[in-house]
Amino acid sequence: MRRIVDELRRKGYRVTPQRLEVVRAIWENRAEHPALRSLYDRVRRRMPTTSFSTLYSTVMKLSGLGYVRLFDLSGETRIEVNMKPHINIVYPEEGRVVDVEDQELVNLIAGRLGLRDKDFLVNIVIYGGRGKGGKKG
Amino acid sequence: MRRIVDELRRKGYRVTPQRLEVVRAIWENRAEHPALRSLYDRVRRRMPTTSFSTLYSTVMKLSGLGYVRLFDLSGETRIEVNMKPHINIVYPEEGRVVDVEDQELVNLIAGRLGLRDKDFLVNIVIYGGRGKGGKKG
DNA sequence: GTATCTGCAAACCATTTGCATAGAT
């Protein structure tokens, strides 16, 4: 968090109020893996002079530096801050993503599938009831 | 496959040449979990008088009936035909999705996370090398 | 015969890009 900001500065990137607020919002809302647009709403509450462009370029920078990971869910880009291989339970119908702390299971999966030295994320997508209606998961 | 077509007819949906070819293309290319657009290209090779609209509405129908499942990968909608809980290894950088047949591991995960009666899919997303560059996974 | 399907074209909408100005260092 502060580490990220320092690292940015160290790498020659500039730390602007907008950027600072984007990083802060990502950090504070990391549990819900927010979509870019909902993150944007949050950021604007505290720093109204932030454009989506700025948020976007900041997120891309963080992703490129490996501080953040992006994945799609139902047509939106969502943010994952936990960079360690771990498990997410995904409820596409509700747009909800829940972190599961079970390193033992992660290791077990990695061992079983030969992912020992791989950088990976386990998304377990839970489909609603009957298989009716739902679109993209 | 033929089952699907019969089922469609039984439910009062009409089986047109275009629709037939869409179902066929989905089935034949199921292993690569094609994106809608690439599926469309395939369909047009055999049945040039098919619009994207038609493909789209057919896929949505199949999804609604529970014959097919849709998920996002790097901004595209991709198709999953295997409706049983199973494991997909996803390589977002290459846009590749590989089915893994390991029912034992699936059961193990389900047991461990209490997903016994849930309808789910395990997507294991493999991130490329350094964490640089890559965008959405 | 008629309710559904097809295909064209337009709408949608999150994302992505270009560029002139502002600002961090």
Added chain:
DNA sequence: ATCTATGCAAATGGTTTGCAGATAC
């Protein structure tokens, strides 16, 4: 002073929708 960041506004691109004419039943 310099070089990166900001924000506006336009472009992109896959998806989604509306509707008049065509077609499976």
